[in-house]
Amino acid sequence: MNHKENDLVSPGEILCTYEEYIPSEWTYVEDGYIKASINGRIVIDNEEKTISLSTINPPSSLKVGNHVIGHITEVKQNKALVTIKMIKGLNRELIMGYKGFIHISKANNEFISSLHDMFKIGDIVEAKVLNIYGSEYIDLSTSDEDTGVIKAMCVNCRKFMKLDNDKLVCECGKVDSRNISSNYGGF
Numbered sequence: 001m002n003h004k005e006n007d008l009v010s011p012g013e014i015l016c017t018y019e020e021y022i023p024s025e026w027t028y029v030e031d032g033y034i035k036a037s038i039n040g041r042i043v044i045d046n047e048e049k050t051i052s053l054s055t056i057n058p059p060s061s062l063k064v065g066n067h068v069i070g071h072i073t074e075v076k077q078n079k080a081l082v083t084i085k086m087i088k089g090l091n092r093e094l095i096m097g098y099k100g101f102i103h104i105s106k107a108n109n110e111f112i113s114s115l116h117d118m119f120k121i122g123d124i125v126e127a128k129v130l131n132i133y134g135s136e137y138i139d140l141s142t143s144d145e146d147t148g149v150i151k152a153m154c155v156n157c158r159k160f161m162k163l164d165n166d167k168l169v170c171e172c173g174k175v176d177s178r179n180i181s182s183n184y185g186g187f
């Protein structure tokens with residue numbers, strides 16, 4: 001245990017190891033540790049063996065149908081992984097600890113054979129929450145027109161690219177394409 005009950009903690013701080021308590025509200029598990037996902041005070045329930053955080057002004061928790069903003073951390077042929085940073089439209093603090101994925105069948109309405117041309121690591125996406133199986137297992141969709149990549153990171157120089165008609169153009173000269181949202185650049 002790195003902290004005691006009632007301690008104030010901030011996002012990303014280690015609370016305890018995964019073996020000590022069951023992670024509950026506003027916590028998440030990373031590298032075997034339970035960490036804080038918001039600013040709050042530690043609450044321990046010794047009967048239920050849970051650790052959670054209490055906060056005066058909690059960020060809204062994620063719900064099915066929410067639009068979220070996050071960045072792409074990994075792209076596989078069938079699945080793109082997203083670290084979720086915030087819920088769109090809610091002017092609250094950033095949320096942490098939520099991770100989701102976009103399955104190839106939910107990426108776009110058209111038939112696609114691979115996600116490698118749709119998303120690149122570092123891209124910022126807006127996606128709709130379809131299902132929540134756990135804080136690190138959230139099913140996301142980018143098939144609506146106003147979802148998809150809202151900032152594309154250049155694979156050459158890692159700057160964000162500008163949208164020029166249907167093409168993404170970088171100041172380094174790279175031209176590329178993505179599964180672009182109609183809100184491109186609007187974040």
Ligand SMILES: [Zn+2]
Binds near residue numbers: 156
């Ligand atoms: Zn570039």
